Amino acid sequence: MSARFYSLLLALLLAAPGAFAETLKLPDNLTGFGSPAGESFLAESTAKEAYFPLASNFLTQKTQAYCGVASIVMVLNALNVPAPAVPEYEPYKTFTQDNVLNDRTETILPRQVLDKQGMTLDQIGAILSTQPIKAEVRHASDASLEQFRTQASSFLAKPGHFVIVNYLRKAMGQEKGGHISPLAAYDEKADRFLILDVARYKYPPVWVKTTDLFGAMNTVDSDNENKTRGYVLISSPSGE
Amino acid sequence: MSARFYSLLLALLLAAPGAFAETLKLPDNLTGFGSPAGESFLAESTAKEAYFPLASNFLTQKTQAYCGVASIVMVLNALNVPAPAVPEYEPYKTFTQDNVLNDRTETILPRQVLDKQGMTLDQIGAILSTQPIKAEVRHASDASLEQFRTQASSFLAKPGHFVIVNYLRKAMGQEKGGHISPLAAYDEKADRFLILDVARYKYPPVWVKTTDLFGAMNTVDSDNENKTRGYVLISSPSGE
Numbered sequence: 001m002s003a004r005f006y007s008l009l010l011a012l013l014l015a016a017p018g019a020f021a022e023t024l025k026l027p028d029n030l031t032g033f034g035s036p037a038g039e040s041f042l043a044e045s046t047a048k049e050a051y052f053p054l055a056s057n058f059l060t061q062k063t064q065a066y067c068g069v070a071s072i073v074m075v076l077n078a079l080n081v082p083a084p085a086v087p088e089y090e091p092y093k094t095f096t097q098d099n100v101l102n103d104r105t106e107t108i109l110p111r112q113v114l115d116k117q118g119m120t121l122d123q124i125g126a127i128l129s130t131q132p133i134k135a136e137v138r139h140a141s142d143a144s145l146e147q148f149r150t151q152a153s154s155f156l157a158k159p160g161h162f163v164i165v166n167y168l169r170k171a172m173g174q175e176k177g178g179h180i181s182p183l184a185a186y187d188e189k190a191d192r193f194l195i196l197d198v199a200r201y202k203y204p205p206v207w208v209k210t211t212d213l214f215g216a217m218n219t220v221d222s223d224n225e226n227k228t229r230g231y232v233l234i235s236s237p238s239g240e
Numbered sequence: 241m242s243a244r245f246y247s248l249l250l251a252l253l254l255a256a257p258g259a260f261a262e263t264l265k266l267p268d269n270l271t272g273f274g275s276p277a278g279e280s281f282l283a284e285s286t287a288k289e290a291y292f293p294l295a296s297n298f299l300t301q302k303t304q305a306y307c308g309v310a311s312i313v314m315v316l317n318a319l320n321v322p323a324p325a326v327p328e329y330e331p332y333k334t335f336t337q338d339n340v341l342n343d344r345t346e347t348i349l350p351r352q353v354l355d356k357q358g359m360t361l362d363q364i365g366a367i368l369s370t371q372p373i374k375a376e377v378r379h380a381s382d383a384s385l386e387q388f389r390t391q392a393s394s395f396l397a398k399p400g401h402f403v404i405v406n407y408l409r410k411a412m413g414q415e416k417g418g419h420i421s422p423l424a425a426y427d428e429k430a431d432r433f434l435i436l437d438v439a440r441y442k443y444p445p446v447w448v449k450t451t452d453l454f455g456a457m458n459t460v461d462s463d464n465e466n467k468t469r470g471y472v473l474i475s476s477p478s479g480e
C-alpha cells in the first residue's frame with residue numbers, strides 16, 4: 001500500500017466519530033444515552049422525575065466491586081438524606097463511597113467481603129435501611145414483568161422515589177457478570193428504562209427494553225443463596 | 241408552645257420538599273437544573289450536543305481546590321481522548337482527577353500550588369494543550385458579551401466541542417470565590433447557559449443568564465497577574 005493510502009486511512013480514522021471511543025461497543029438491543037434515539041427517549045419520557053437528581057449526582061464506582069456502593073450513594077444524595085462530613089469539603093456534607101460505609105454497614109456486609117464479591121440485592125436493601133428512608137427489595141422470581149414495569153415506572157415518575165436494579169450483564173448482551181445501577185427514567189413509547197451505569201469507564205448509560213432488563217434480573221445469584229436478582233424500590237419517609 | 245404544636249411543626253418540616261436539602265440555596269437569578277423551569281430550559285435548548293457526553297461523565301471535584309482538575313477530566317472523558325490506565329479499573333481506561341496530573345502538568349502547575357490556590361484560566365488552557373485536542377483561552381476582557389454568547393452557544397451545539405468557564409461566584413450571587421466548571425447547554429429563548437457545577441456538595445447544576453455569567457467571568461483574578469477570568473473553547477483535532 002502507498003503512503004498516500006495510509007495517510008488517507010489515518011485521516012478517515014481520525015475523522016470518524018468514535019475514533020477515540022474508550023468504552024465497549026453496545027449490543028444492538030441497547031441504545032446509548034447520547035445517541036439520537038437515546039436523546040429522543042429522554043425527551044419523550046414522562047416518567048423521569050428521578051432523572052434530574054440522579055444525573056446531578058452521577059458517579060463512577062470506586063472499584064470494580066463497588067457498583068452497589070456507588071448506586072446507594074447516588075440515591076442517598078439524590079434524596080438529600082442528611083449526609084456525614086467529608087474532611088475535604090468542610091463545612092459541606094455529602095455521601096461518598098467511603099463515608100457511606102460505617103460500623104452498621106460492616107455488620108451487614110464486611111468491607112473484606114464487599115471488596116471480593118460486591119453486594120447482593122438483599123444487602124442493598126439492608127444497607128439502605130440503615131438510613132431514614134424506605135427500601136423494599138423485590139426478587140425477580142417474586143414479581144412479574146408487568147409488576148416490575150408498573151412499579152418501577154411509577155416510582156420514576158414521582159419526586160423522592162428511586163429504583164436500583166441488580167442484573168446479569170451477559171443476559172442483556174453486555175460484558176459480563178452481575179451488576180448494580182440506578183434507573184433514572186422510563187419511556188413508555190419505546191418500553192425502555194434508562195440505566196445510569198456506574199461503571200462509566202466501561203459502558204455509557206443505556207436505554208434497555210423492559211423484557212431484556214427483567215430477563216437480566218431474573219437470573220440466579222450464587223453469592224445470594226441462589227436467589228434471583230431484582231430491584232429495590234426506594235422512597236423518602238414522608239412518601240412525597 | 242404545646243407538644244401538639246411542635247409535633248405539627250415537625251410533621252410539616254418532614255413533609256416539606258427540600259426538608260432534607262443539603263446544598264446551598266440558589267439566588268433568584270439562578271435556576272436549578274431539576275426545577276420545573278430548569279427542566280423546560282433543557283427540553284427547549286437546541287444547543288445541547290455537549291450535554292449528553294458531559295452528563296455521562298459528571299464529577300464532584302476531589303478537593304475544594306480541584307474544580308479545574310474535575311472540569312478538565314470531564315471534558316477529556318466526554319471527548320473520549322485516549323486515557324491512562326487506572327489500577328482499579330484494569331483493563332479499562334479513563335481519566336481521573338489523579339491520573340490526569342503528570343510530569344507535564346507539574347511543569348505548568350505544581351501540585352503543591354494547585355492544592356493551595358487551584359487553577360487559573362491560562363493553566364486550564366495549558367494543561368488541556370498537553371492532550372491531543374485544541375484549546376483556545378479567551379479572557380473576558382478580550383471578548384464581548386455578544387462574542388461569548390455566539391462562540392459558546394455554537395460550540396455547545398456541535399459534537400466534539402466543549403466550553404469550560406472560569407468565573408467569580410459572588411458576582412452571580414453564589415458563595416463566593418473563583419470557580420471553574422464546564423458548560424453543557426445553551427437555551428436561546430431564556431438566554432441562559434447550563435453550568436454543570438463540579439462542587440456538587442455545595443450547589444446543583446444551574447441555568448445562568450448570559451449577562452450574569454459574562455459579568456462573573458469579567459472579574460480580575462489576582463492569582464493570574466490580575467488578568468480577567470473567562471472561558472476555554474475546546475475541540476477534537478479533526479474539528480468534528
Ligand SMILES: [Ca+2]
Pocket residue numbers: 049274275276279
Ligand atoms: Ca420535576
Ligand SMILES: [Ca+2]
Pocket residue numbers: 077078080081083093094261262263
Ligand atoms: Ca445532597
Ligand SMILES: [Ca+2]
Pocket residue numbers: 034035036039289
Ligand atoms: Ca446528539
Ligand SMILES: [Ca+2]
Pocket residue numbers: 021022023317318320321323334
Ligand atoms: Ca472515555
